[in-house]
Amino acid sequence: MKQTGDLTLIKKINKSIVLEMIRRESPLSRARIAERTGLTKATVSSLVNELIESNLAHEIGMGQSRGGRKPMLLLFNGAAGYAVGVDLGVSYIHAALTDLNGQIIEEIRLQNDASSVETVFAELKDCIHSLIRKAPESPYGVIGIGVGIPGFSDEEGIVLFAPNLGWENVPLQKMLEDEFHIPVVIDNEANVGAVGEMRFGAGREAASLVYVSIGAGIGTGIIIKDELYRGISGFSGEIGHISIHHDGKPCRCGNSGCWELYASEKALLEEARAAYGNPRMKLSELLQFAKQSDPKALRLLEDLGRYIGVGIVNIINVFNPERIIIGGRLAEAADWLKPPLMEIVEKRSLP
Amino acid sequence: MKQTGDLTLIKKINKSIVLEMIRRESPLSRARIAERTGLTKATVSSLVNELIESNLAHEIGMGQSRGGRKPMLLLFNGAAGYAVGVDLGVSYIHAALTDLNGQIIEEIRLQNDASSVETVFAELKDCIHSLIRKAPESPYGVIGIGVGIPGFSDEEGIVLFAPNLGWENVPLQKMLEDEFHIPVVIDNEANVGAVGEMRFGAGREAASLVYVSIGAGIGTGIIIKDELYRGISGFSGEIGHISIHHDGKPCRCGNSGCWELYASEKALLEEARAAYGNPRMKLSELLQFAKQSDPKALRLLEDLGRYIGVGIVNIINVFNPERIIIGGRLAEAADWLKPPLMEIVEKRSLP
């Protein structure tokens, strides 16, 4: 059965258009909304009054007149409700309570060593509980929880596979919903990052963007026409597993010469450990060497930047997005990575 | 100004849902449409009667009763109008007149040697004129013209760049609209192929598919959620220019080791000409050798199949589409290409 149209659908469409406009362009008046949406003033008045009644908007007083009666300015009520967002990392949990504007109200960061599902889930639970306790009184309370994970999940919020956590088939969404009784969404960390950058970050003006998160591996989130693109079974966006060397090193994904074998933190550390003969070398140490202009370290970072660039060129050629945003832990090394990366990109991609 | 909702929007939505259902599942009755869409019988009746009045549907008589009054069956009226589709090739023009069911009514195929824009356009014009003359009398007449071109175009139907035709910045859409005064759409041959396969071909059941057209180069059309994906400036989908060999041969696109340098007809012929010492060897000759089980030819085709497979694996890893459809001239060689291709795909991609 398809989505058919009726009167309630119309109202939903128009109400959400009005709300969205208030959210993004407030403060503004009813008259201006009518002008910009094409709806009549009467319709806008009625919808706005309903929004005010349901606490999603506020009147904040008169504005400047433009030659006639003064407009009553409207503001989106970010304090109508709150939400919890969690970045579930391999060795940390980073959780935040935000209002509906995305403003962070409370934050918790804690380190943990990758351990069993039970331990991590217990910590996660405590974390979220204490954030919810800190939420101010509000009409809608805490409306939902979102979790970004370093791995794949399906539509039902089951963590199918998170190699670096060692998780497999963990029904995280259901576990959290059973605990907190509010809606929970689970998604890949790169997808979450992509949506975040689109809404609040560097991609606010762009309708299409690719977010590349370079950490232990490479994760990517793809936004097309303001919407996150998912492949059919949730396994899409594995740009990290594009082969950039068709007869290169074998990858655990089955393919050979995958990009992430050459352009990830893991790859960098492997090279570095070989170069320095120190099998326990850490990223921070390498960056120390680089700061001291150690030629070996600089060389390693330059190579890495170049490899990253090769993959970026592929992304440009395939998706031609308006923006490419690079995030993840390796972003700390941006100073060294950017020049060789940009050189490759400029040389190899269409304008 | 955004699309707001009003009563006419509702009607448009519902009418198109009903029409689409008739088009795809006819013959069927009003009652069945009501059941399947969730609309009431009264609404469906009213919409169907309007469709009949505007000649888009027909009643074709009573069907079998299922225990009550016999249903009046409805049929989509494919003869309400006609359309012209053109495949503008490098050395040929292939044009067809179809009805609204996509049934081909008339067809014209002609060879031409790649020549100036003026000559090709004159031939194209004659071609289309003679097809339009052959269109039967109908309520809507010939409603539009679609042209697939071997190159890039923008939203205004300007052929930005068609290397194998030698065209640059040709406003083909406007030229045709000025001549015929009906809507014209221009698009890349691979995009057109992708949409065609989705509607009428091997991808009818799939919501996402990638169409790979392997000819002189490699073109790709990407369908996501039943919609063609275009990059921001119309230059997207250049999967052919994914680098599969990061320090491989330089490509005229600026990148190195592009897939199409290894997996296209051009690549095959270059290898073949070198192998046989015949600088004018043609594809048909090579296929002749292959038919005679000539080991050199078989080897070349096997290599090509493997290279194609490498790129297909990349497509799977990035898009994870429901279907991948391979078309183009090299499809003739499918018998030899398929085994090595499938071997690579099975070995290297996730299930």
Added chain:
DNA sequence: TTTGTTTGTTTAATGAATTTACAAAGTCCA
């Protein structure tokens, strides 16, 4: 023959947007 089912239409009710009119509160200029 009776009962129940299926198809499709008719009629009245519902509800959301539009149109038209208008009151309130300004600005601007002579």
Added chain:
DNA sequence: TGGACTTTGTAAATTCATTAAACAAACAAA
């Protein structure tokens, strides 16, 4: 200072597509 014009927002009447309910026609099965 006063009148003309603007701008903002609300109110009442109108329009129109859908739904709900009732119903007639046609038919199968008991």
